[in-house]
Amino acid sequence: MKVMIAHAYLNGYGGGERFVLEQANHMSKRHEVRILTWEYIPEMTFAGFRNHEIVELKSGSSSLNKMIAWSMRKENFDVCSTHAFPSNFLSFRNRGTVWYCHRPDLPFQDSRNPYHLALKAFDRLSIRRVKKVITNSRFSAEMIKRYYKRDAEVINPGIDPGEFRPGRFGDYVLLVSRISPEKNVELAIDTMELVQNMKLVIVAGWVNRKYYRKLKIDRERVRVVENIPDTELKKLYANCLCVLQTATNESFGIVPLEAMASGKPVVAPGRGGFKETITEKTGFLLEPEPEILAEKIRYLYENKGIARRIGRAGLKRAGLFSWGKQMKLMDRALGL
Numbered sequence: 001m002k003v004m005i006a007h008a009y010l011n012g013y014g015g016g017e018r019f020v021l022e023q024a025n026h027m028s029k030r031h032e033v034r035i036l037t038w039e040y041i042p043e044m045t046f047a048g049f050r051n052h053e054i055v056e057l058k059s060g061s062s063s064l065n066k067m068i069a070w071s072m073r074k075e076n077f078d079v080c081s082t083h084a085f086p087s088n089f090l091s092f093r094n095r096g097t098v099w100y101c102h103r104p105d106l107p108f109q110d111s112r113n114p115y116h117l118a119l120k121a122f123d124r125l126s127i128r129r130v131k132k133v134i135t136n137s138r139f140s141a142e143m144i145k146r147y148y149k150r151d152a153e154v155i156n157p158g159i160d161p162g163e164f165r166p167g168r169f170g171d172y173v174l175l176v177s178r179i180s181p182e183k184n185v186e187l188a189i190d191t192m193e194l195v196q197n198m199k200l201v202i203v204a205g206w207v208n209r210k211y212y213r214k215l216k217i218d219r220e221r222v223r224v225v226e227n228i229p230d231t232e233l234k235k236l237y238a239n240c241l242c243v244l245q246t247a248t249n250e251s252f253g254i255v256p257l258e259a260m261a262s263g264k265p266v267v268a269p270g271r272g273g274f275k276e277t278i279t280e281k282t283g284f285l286l287e288p289e290p291e292i293l294a295e296k297i298r299y300l301y302e303n304k305g306i307a308r309r310i311g312r313a314g315l316k317r318a319g320l321f322s323w324g325k326q327m328k329l330m331d332r333a334l335g336l
Helices: 015-027 047-051 063-072 087-092 114-129 138-148 185-192 209-214 230-239 255-261 272-276 290-302 304-321 323-334
Strands: 002-007 032-037 053-056 079-083 098-101 132-135 172-179 199-207 222-226 242-244 266-269 283-286
Touching: 002 015, 002 087, 015 032, 015 047, 015 079, 015 323, 063 087, 063 114, 079 087, 079 323, 087 098, 087 114, 114 138, 132 138, 132 323, 138 272, 172 185, 172 230, 172 255, 185 199, 185 290, 199 230, 230 255, 242 255, 242 290, 255 266, 255 283, 255 304, 266 272, 266 290, 283 290, 290 304
Parallel strands: 002 032, 002 079, 032 053, 079 098, 098 132, 172 199, 172 242, 199 222, 242 266, 266 283
Antiparallel strands: none
């Protein structure tokens, strides 16, 4: 069968890009697969995309022109699997479009700006036309029900547990995240100011430069690295004390799973999709306050035996979220 997979951006190392790549890898074994995007920057995203046919929409520089282009695009494929906003606009001219919604709480949803109101109306009309809505967590499904009045099937993102290895419990805490306002990176910086003898390593898959310049980063204690190879990232996972997450509205989050697969405890806000991956045996779900997060990090530093025990529990839990399992669910959802 001919399968079109659509995602607006292939220019980072986020969970959406990872899901699209895993789907393309899986489905190309039995089907003809093409990926549609409006921006593909090979050196800034996963190298595996180079193994697939990528089609870029050439529609001018403005976001409005690009969104109109999505709505006018007609594809000759048996299955149209779209990811994230605004690829759902393909539903206007492509029957049977299935939309995987990674994050439904877009900024314009509650805006009163006239342009945003028009965009919201157009967006919701497109959702009425999609054949099926899929999402990454029960948390996201609840938001989709609230915003779009549609039920969504939950298919979690996954990992390849065998690709990660536990190492030592080192002298740094790892934050893997986009550096952007919704990720609340300043919380990690404020937290680590309260933890002595420990450094913070931030691995950024994408950076909002304006936001980044506002962060108060002590270069003696905070190391920021961008777009590193998977092999280097896995070494950082393997040898950190624990993995910290700071977003308070995360829809799912693959990072906690990668941390668990590396045998590391996870310290995160007890909100959003984190509650569907992290358990009391694999980490700590806490109020997003620097003092509270710092206390648990100090506790792990002073009690390495407990950190190892939590890490072992994480190894078992990570195995429940394999990409192989999740892609079989996608096959079924798409009728393949």
